[in-house]
Amino acid sequence: MSALRFIAALNCPVTVRIFEFDQGWAASHCQMGALAPMQALVFDWLDKVAAGTELAPRRDVGNSFDVIQRYLRGGESRREADDLIKRMHTGAVAG
Helix, strand or coil: CCCHHHHHHHHEEECCCCCCCCHHHHHCCCCCCHHHCCCCCCCHHHHHHHCCCCCCCEECCCCCCHHHHHCCCCHHHHHHHHHHHHHHHHHCCCC
């Protein structure tokens, strides 16, 4: 929840990608299990944004939080997570 709250509160462009296990062991912990997929993604993004061929999107979270929603069963935490994720998808800033 802390990560969701932090990301939702950012007022700068943000891109979030959470690696799944089908992408190698990148999902094991902060992509430490497979640095190559994470580095390829980050450096490709930096190349595009730094070169000016693409602008950093205001909010690009894709389906990154599906894994979080999968483990939140219900209750207040689930409702808060769902609200934060919805706000991030629509570009609204939490607060």
